[in-house]
Structures are given as structure tokens and as C-alpha cells.
Amino acid sequence: MSVWLVLIxxxxxxxxxRLSFIxxxxxxxxxxxxxxxxxxxxxxxxxxxxxxxxxxxxGELSLTFAxxxxxxxSLAVLVAWxxxxxxxxxxxxxxxxxxxxxxxxV
Amino acid sequence: xxxxxxxPVPLPLESSPRSQFxxxxxxxxxxxxxxxxxxxxxxxxxxxxxxxxxxxQSMSAIVFAGASQFAAAQLFAGGTPALMVTLTxxxxxxxxxxxxxxxxxxxxxxxxxxKSLLAYLLTDEAYAVSILHYDRPGDQRFKHWFFxxxxxxxxxxxxxxxxxxxxxxxxxxxxxSLDFSLALTFIAMVVPTLRDRPGLAAALSxxxxxxxxxxxxxxxxxxxxxxxxxxxxxxxxxGKP
Numbered sequence: 135m136s137v138w139l140v141l142i143x144x145x146x147x148x149x150x151x152r153l154s155f156i157x158x159x160x161x162x163x164x165x166x167x168x169x170x171x172x173x174x175x176x177x178x179x180x181x182x183x184x185x186x187x188x189x190x191x192x193g194e195l196s197l198t199f200a201x202x203x204x205x206x207x208s209l210a211v212l213v214a215w216x217x218x219x220x221x222x223x224x225x226x227x228x229x230x231x232x233x234x235x236x237x238x239x240v
Numbered sequence: 241x242x243x244x245x246x247x248p249v250p251l252p253l254e255s256s257p258r259s260q261f262x263x264x265x266x267x268x269x270x271x272x273x274x275x276x277x278x279x280x281x282x283x284x285x286x287x288x289x290x291x292x293x294x295x296x297q298s299m300s301a302i303v304f305a306g307a308s309q310f311a312a313a314q315l316f317a318g319g320t321p322a323l324m325v326t327l328t329x330x331x332x333x334x335x336x337x338x339x340x341x342x343x344x345x346x347x348x349x350x351x352x353x354x355k356s357l358l359a360y361l362l363t364d365e366a367y368a369v370s371i372l373h374y375d376r377p378g379d380q381r382f383k384h385w386f387f388x389x390x391x392x393x394x395x396x397x398x399x400x401x402x403x404x405x406x407x408x409x410x411x412x413x414x415x416x417s418l419d420f421s422l423a424l425t426f427i428a429m430v431v432p433t434l435r436d437r438p439g440l441a442a443a444l445s446x447x448x449x450x451x452x453x454x455x456x457x458x459x460x461x462x463x464x465x466x467x468x469x470x471x472x473x474x475x476x477x478x479g480k481p
Contacts, residue, residue: 152336177442182469
């Protein structure tokens with residue numbers, strides 16, 4: 135089953151990444167450009183997924199008020215920005231989506 | 241740390257493998273509470289994405305890297321080919337090479353078995369508390385036990401929270417918009433880290449690129465958008481005075 139192949143392959147490669155410089159006995163360092171680039175991977179990948187999850191509805195770009203995820207997601211960004219509290223962000227975001235869906239009957 | 245003002249000398253704590261191990265455990269307890277809901281959401285989402293419970297739980301044990309597991313669950317749900325899912329997980333986890341490089345000098349004296357074990361446990365949180373501990377003055381001999389204590393505690397927490405999430409995921413009604421918790425989780429993870437202009441530019445440009453490229457086959461849009469984001473981040477950083 136391909137799920138298990140993915141698990142084993144990505145598990146081995148993730149472990150190899152974590153072991154990489156430890157196994158090199160601390161003798162080598164990544165070049166500065168790579169070091170700086172690696173830092174941008176999490177914000178770039180996660181943000182790409184966030185934008186797609188929130189803005190693409192039913193296979194199309196949706197920038198209207200009928201897209202309740204856009205409103206709830208924007209509120210969550212605001213909460214995360216101001217409070218830096220992950221749990222509060224998720225709870226308010228889910229609550230907002232549920233409330234908006236009820237109000238707008240989506 | 242060089243300092244002009246004399247620091248209060250800490251009491252000469254007895255340093256032993258056991259005391260270091262439990263100190264590591266205690267150091268991550270506040271983080272454990274914060275991570276637990278993420279593990280639960282992952283478990284529930286993975287199940288909702290159609291992963292068998294055993295595979296969802298095994299991913300927590302084999303890959304043991306939160307954000308990449310969320311991304312994998314979402315990609316599986318979208319029917320993305322196995323190779324793309326693997327690539328996305330690996331790319332998301334490339335940042336661990338940075339932690340590896342940073343902590344490597346301290347692990348130099350250890351046996352290959354210890355190095356492998358600690359590498360397996362090298363998550364964002366374990367790295368954060370362990371590197372701080374290594375940088376503190378004091379008896380260095382047993383600090384790998386601190387790393388082990390923090391890493392094992394986080395590991396156990398991740399396995400248990402995943403299991404609870406899988407259990408709850410099986411009883412959550414399908415009418416709940418559970419899949420939205422993925423976007424929310426990522427928002428909760430990313431937004432607080434966007435404190436400087438290059439990081440913000442990387443995130444925004446990657447997001448916009450992901451929208452422009454969403455019709456690319458095999459979900460290539462996410463990886464392509466990430467490359468755009470990284471390039472923009474580097475350019476903005478270089479343009480800084």
C-alpha cells in the first residue's frame with residue numbers, strides 16, 4: 135500500500151535530515167545561503183497550504199463573503215497575531231466558521 | 241556567555257544522568273500542554289483524510305514531525321501521488337538540518353547509538369530546550385540525558401495525543417468542518433513566527449503563488465509556491481540595510 139511506502143520513505147529521510155550534521159561530527163556547517171534559506175521553508179510551505187485551504191473552494195478561487203472560511207480564517211490570523219495563543223486561535227476560528235455557516239446558511 | 245556583571249553562582253546542583261533526565265522532562269512540560277491539542281487534531285484529521293488508524297498512529301511514531309504530518313494527511317485526502325506527499329514531508333522537515341548542525345558539536349563525544357537516538361528525537365521543541373541547556377554553564381557531562389528526557393517526554397506526548405485524536409475522530413460527526421482545523425492549525429503555527437519583514441514576505445509571496453499555481457497537477461503548486469517564498473524571503477533579507 136502506497137501509504138506505508140510514504141511513511142517509511144519520509145520517515146527514513148526525515149531521520150537522515152535530523153542525523154545529517156550530527157553524524158558529520160560537527161565538522162561541517164551548512165553554507166550561509168542554505169542556512170538562511172532553510173529558515174523560510176516552514177512559513178513558505180505552511181502559508182501556501184493555508185492560502186489554498188482558505189481561498190480555493192470547490193476548485194475555484196473564492197473571494198466573496200459567501201466564503202465563510204475566508205472570514206473565519208482572517209479572524210484567526212488576527213487572533214494568532216495579537217495573542218500568539220495557538221489553542222485560542224483554533225477555538226475562535228472553528229467557532230467563527232460554525233457561527234458564520236449558521237448565520238449565512240451555507 | 242561572556243558578561244561584565246557577575247552572575248549569581250547557581251548552587252552546585254548534583255549532576256547525574258538521572259537528575260539531568262528529569263530536568264529535561266520538566267523543561268518541556270509547559271510545551272507538552274501546548275502540543276497535545278495539535279496531536280489530537282492531527283489524529284482526527286488523518287482519520288478524516290481516509291488514513292487507516294494504524295497508519296495515522298504509525299506516522300506519529302515513524303515521521304514524528306507535526307507540521308509535515310498535517311500536510312501529509314491533507315495531501316492524502318486530496319489524492320496526491322505518493323511521491324509528492326513524500327517530497328512535501330521531506331521538504332518541510334529540511335529545517336531540522338539546521339538544528340542538527342547547531343547541536344552537533346555538543347553530541348560529538350557520544351556513541352553512534354546515542355547520536356541516532358537523539359537525532360530521532362530532534363524536534364523543534366526538543367531542540368529549543370536542549371540547545372538552551374547546552375549553552376548554559378555547568379557540568380556538561382550528562383547533558384545528553386537532559387536532551388533524552390525532553391525528547392522522550394515530547395515523543396510520548398505526541399503518541400498519546402495522536403491516539404486520543406484518532407479515537408475522537410472516529411466519533412466526531414461528519415457535519416463538523418473538521419478539515420478547516422488544518423488551515424487554523426497552520427495559522428496558529430506560522431503567524432506568531434512572522435515577526436520580521438523577510439519572513440512575512442516569504443509567507444505572503446508563497447501564499448499568493450500557491451493561489452496562482454493551484455491548478456498545477458499533482459499538487460505541485462505548493463512546492464513551487466514554497467520555492468517562490470524562499471527566494472523572495474532571501475531577496476528581502478539581502479535588501480535589508
